[in-house]
Amino acid sequence: MEIKARAPGKIILAGEHAVVHGSTAVAASFDLFTLCSLRFHSDSGEAYMNWVDLGLLEMVIGRYPFYIMGRWVCYERFLLWMGVFVELAYNGENDDTLNLSLKSVGLEFSWSVGRIREALSHLGGPFLSTPTSCSTEAVRCIAALVEEQNFPEAKIGLATGVSAFLWLYTSIQGFKPATVVVTSDLPVGAGLGSSAAFCVSLTATLLAYSDSVSLDKNQQGWLAYGDSDLDLLNKWAFEGEKIIHGKPSGLDNTVSTYGM
Ligand SMILES: Nc1ncnc2c1ncn2[C@@H]1O[C@H](COP(=O)(O)OP(=O)(O)OP(=O)(O)O)[C@@H](O)[C@H]1O
Ligand SMILES: C[C@@](O)(CCO)CC(=O)[O-]
Structure with a gap:
């Protein structure tokens, strides 16, 4: 706001x-x-923090390859990191x-x-x-x-x-x-x-x-x-x-x- x-x-x-x-x-x-x-800046910062937290979590989980419902987890990880980059670009001022x-x-x-x-x-x-x-x-x-x-x-x-x-x-x-x-x-x-x-x-x-x-x-x-x-x-x-x-x-x- x-x-x-x-x-x-x-x-x-x-x-x-x-x-x-x-x-x-x-x-x-x-x-x-x-x-x-x-x-x-914190008005938009929360979303950014969530993405980063999720990204860090995924980095840890992503070390261990496993299937979820017939798909490789690394596909999820790719999407997640894309999200992190988009969020970073959006919050250049954050x-x-x-x-x-x-x-x-x-x-x-x-x-x-x-x-x-x-x-x-x-x-x-x-x-x-x-x-x-x-x-x-x-x-x-x-x-x-x-x-x-x-x-x-x-x-x-x-x-x-x-x-x-x-x-x-x-x-x-x-x-x-x-x-x-x-x-x-x-x-x-x-x-x-x-x-x-x-x-x-x-x-x-x-x-x-x-x-x-x-x-x-x-x-x-x-x-x-x-x-x-x-x-x-x-x-x-x-x-x-x-x-x-x-x-x-x-x-x-x-x-x-x-x-x-
Ligand atoms: N738009 C502004 N942006 C940044 N600083 C400002 C702005 N307007 C005033 N100032 C600050 O106020 C100071 C001007 O105060 P000063 O008392 O000299 O003039 P004035 O307030 O316009 O006149 P007076 O007090 O005689 O009515 C500037 O040096 C600056 O520190
Ligand atoms: C009136 C004022 O602008 C001074 C002008 O000489 C500021 C003050 O009252 O302190």
Whole structure:
């Protein structure tokens, strides 16, 4: 199953920047969105595992030639291995990786989940229902994972977004192979809240896959989060914003979460 979530940008009508120092601001969301989609590889992985298990079993049985109902077993084995190869070809993506595709900024990343676990599992997540700040130690470990990706120098400003992704993903979903694709209508760094829309849409897909929010996934079209779920979403998005901004006021993620 693939889940998609979208979150809008924001515009500040009065109080831009002063809001960071505690002043009141007036802001609104508007109809440019960041869209995030998430698909866990294990959705198709079970079938693949079954074929491999069967294949291994057959390898053992196949060593001993015998007849079943007048036919040689090796005929069965041929069919079985054909099945394994077809399944492997189908599930080319069914590996142990976490893939992040940032379409609108032209960046692609892929980590082995084993490597992410090695770097981050000692931090104690997943935290899911308890929005948790990225500690200095976590920042250091995540920075190592980002550096290993040979981030293009010209786009190094976007590295904070990738760090926020790794923190939100592992804190909410732990260490699962998946593919995440992000597209956006919003220009980056233009004061229109692209970082908040990034954090909100990403968090919304991650939470939608958890038991912490209640969504009727049988409904067609876009679903809306309920009030208490929006609160959890907003708090996690704020933790992502802190990684990107340092000391944000929380206005951007709040407008993007509760906006249109
Ligand atoms: N579509 C996206 N894909 C990846 N990262 C993104 C995306 N949009 C925003 N970001 C992250 O957010 C950062 C931009 O945040 P920044 O605060 O500089 O701009 P903004 O959020 O557009 O503006 P403002 O906060 O003033 O409204 C990027 O450097 C990147 O880390
Ligand atoms: C308003 C904001 O976009 C800063 C703009 O200078 C972000 C924040 O509130 O932290």
